[in-house]
Amino acid sequence: MTDTAIPTSDSPPDQGRPARSYAKLAADESREDFSLRYAPHSFRRWSPSMVAGTALGGIAYLADFAIGASIVFTYGFTSGFASILTAAAIIFITGIPIARACATYGLDMDLITRGAGFGYFGSTLTSLIYASFTFIFFALEGSIMAQAMHQAVGLPVQIGYLVTTLIVIPIVFRGMGALAKVQAWTQPIWLIGLVLPFVVLAFHAPGSWGAFSSFGGTEGAGSGFDWIGFGLGTGVALSLIAQIGEQADYLRFMPARTEANKRRWNAAVLAAGPGWVVIGAAKQLGGAFLAFVALEAVGKTHALEPIAPQIEALKPWLGSFALPAAAIFVIVSQIKINVTNAYSGSLSWSNFFSRITHKHPGRVWYIFLNLAIALTLMEMNMFAALNKLLGFYSNVGIAWITAVAADLVINKRIGLSPPYIEFKRAYLYAVNPAGFGAMVIASTVSILAFFGLFGTYAEAFSTFIAAGLALILCPLIAWLTKGRYYLARPNPVNGPDADVPDITATHLCAVCETAYELPDIADCPVRSGPICSLCCSLDSTCGDACRKVRDAAPVLMPLPTVRPA
Numbered sequence: 001m002t003d004t005a006i007p008t009s010d011s012p013p014d015q016g017r018p019a020r021s022y023a024k025l026a027a028d029e030s031r032e033d034f035s036l037r038y039a040p041h042s043f044r045r046w047s048p049s050m051v052a053g054t055a056l057g058g059i060a061y062l063a064d065f066a067i068g069a070s071i072v073f074t075y076g077f078t079s080g081f082a083s084i085l086t087a088a089a090i091i092f093i094t095g096i097p098i099a100r101a102c103a104t105y106g107l108d109m110d111l112i113t114r115g116a117g118f119g120y121f122g123s124t125l126t127s128l129i130y131a132s133f134t135f136i137f138f139a140l141e142g143s144i145m146a147q148a149m150h151q152a153v154g155l156p157v158q159i160g161y162l163v164t165t166l167i168v169i170p171i172v173f174r175g176m177g178a179l180a181k182v183q184a185w186t187q188p189i190w191l192i193g194l195v196l197p198f199v200v201l202a203f204h205a206p207g208s209w210g211a212f213s214s215f216g217g218t219e220g221a222g223s224g225f226d227w228i229g230f231g232l233g234t235g236v237a238l239s240l241i242a243q244i245g246e247q248a249d250y251l252r253f254m255p256a257r258t259e260a261n262k263r264r265w266n267a268a269v270l271a272a273g274p275g276w277v278v279i280g281a282a283k284q285l286g287g288a289f290l291a292f293v294a295l296e297a298v299g300k301t302h303a304l305e306p307i308a309p310q311i312e313a314l315k316p317w318l319g320s321f322a323l324p325a326a327a328i329f330v331i332v333s334q335i336k337i338n339v340t341n342a343y344s345g346s347l348s349w350s351n352f353f354s355r356i357t358h359k360h361p362g363r364v365w366y367i368f369l370n371l372a373i374a375l376t377l378m379e380m381n382m383f384a385a386l387n388k389l390l391g392f393y394s395n396v397g398i399a400w401i402t403a404v405a406a407d408l409v410i411n412k413r414i415g416l417s418p419p420y421i422e423f424k425r426a427y428l429y430a431v432n433p434a435g436f437g438a439m440v441i442a443s444t445v446s447i448l449a450f451f452g453l454f455g456t457y458a459e460a461f462s463t464f465i466a467a468g469l470a471l472i473l474c475p476l477i478a479w480l481t482k483g484r485y486y487l488a489r490p491n492p493v494n495g496p497d498a499d500v501p502d503i504t505a506t507h508l509c510a511v512c513e514t515a516y517e518l519p520d521i522a523d524c525p526v527r528s529g530p531i532c533s534l535c536c537s538l539d540s541t542c543g544d545a546c547r548k549v550r551d552a553a554p555v556l557m558p559l560p561t562v563r564p565a
Helices: 048-057 063-075 077-105 109-118 122-153 157-166 169-174 176-204 208-212 227-251 262-272 276-303 307-357 363-379 382-411 433-450 456-460 462-480 533-538
Strands: 506-508 515-517 521-524 529-532
Touching: 048 176, 048 227, 048 262, 048 276, 063 077, 063 122, 063 227, 063 276, 063 307, 077 109, 077 227, 077 262, 077 276, 077 382, 109 122, 109 227, 109 307, 109 382, 109 433, 122 157, 122 227, 122 307, 122 363, 122 382, 122 433, 157 363, 169 176, 169 307, 169 363, 176 276, 176 307, 208 276, 227 262, 227 276, 227 307, 227 382, 227 456, 227 462, 276 307, 307 363, 307 533, 382 433, 382 462, 433 456, 433 462, 456 462, 521 533, 529 533
Parallel strands: none
Antiparallel strands: 506 515, 521 529
16 A cells, blocks of 8 residues: 655755655545545455445435425425436436546546546536535435434434534544445445335335325425426436535445456446436435325424334334334434545545645545534534525536536547546646536526526526536537647656556655556656656645646656566
């Protein structure tokens, strides 16, 4: 395993010491998990099925239950059902190329975004979009967990918010290894708790599904199809589109695809990447069904809280034990997802602040920032404004994800974008208008539509406007600019034209004096040798000389070192 670190100085090194020294927490890869860089093959020691299982364990959340119930209660079954399936189809299609890129190149969503049309600083804004996804959904999941603890043991909800926040810290602090163990150990409990209520209802309320399919909602929407309700409901469901970023945080540890494992690899990437939404859509519909069955017994407000419908469904078989059984299921589910939310948030904040401040104290410190924001949202009772908050967020999230997917599927296929993902500062323009411009324009127009500027139908279909504009504008802007803003200069280390017989070969970084695999290395004229991607990102004194001096002499790189098999 290699080490990463934080810079304590950009000054010349003392004799015998590297130019950049490393803080203990940032240097421990069992916690850091290559948070700001390429995940090397030497670290990808999990099997495809193990990575997929861990990634799918992170979608145990019950926000799907609450979101599905909210959509169907507001817009009726027919419109809600169509909304959920349409959103799932869009999320699945856009997720395929992103999942494959992350697994192939060993990069997280932020680094993929850099090289897929956004540029080095252009992706900074998307780091904030992604970070906001993680703390919004942490707060939503934490609220559900606090409701369960209040029902089970009478713990005040406000104190429950704090407990749900603190309980994930020891797990997230330890990194991917600890997350993988938690997901594996809790999976049987989660699966039993997920399926059991529906089994009970199949025996004790077999006619409920027929009644549910003609449900007109609680707001007078009616049981028929309504275009406005369909558009608004799809917008709420599409707020989950950024979940592919959390899946990518696991997919980057997928082992290399080979002839021997390609079938398992392809299946694992499909399942762990866009495949999450198949389960997610089923959970939304299932959550809406449970809420409908419990509506008369618990009332509308509590029916939207997953714990109450769970209890009502289990009562025929478990009686008084239904409450603790439901509480255990909810708490386990929320821990499984919130360790992922907190982990992914720490990665996103790390990426954001490393570019803004040129410092990296370690991923683990940003856990506390993400959790503090999430706790504040919980205390502000964000659960009460669920539809409006998620509907607004989805306009930005879908513009970002669609622009990245358009670059991977369209621009790279027709030659407007480089045929590989370049994520290192040394080779990227600060901003690429193809993806970044498409996202900004699409999200701005769709947000104006969301607030009613262009009429009722545009308001309802604002997320479709965001997706359509991003899909069209990304290749259009790349074509108008002739793709010139993708690469500031060619990559002679591991670019398409470089002769790289072994991608796992390493170079010793001239700054931190640590060996990294070739995809993580750039040629640096300021250091007159190889530099790792993190040291390159954190350098505040180079003035981007490698990208600005057009007639600079080529950097003579030493021969890479090949690790023994």
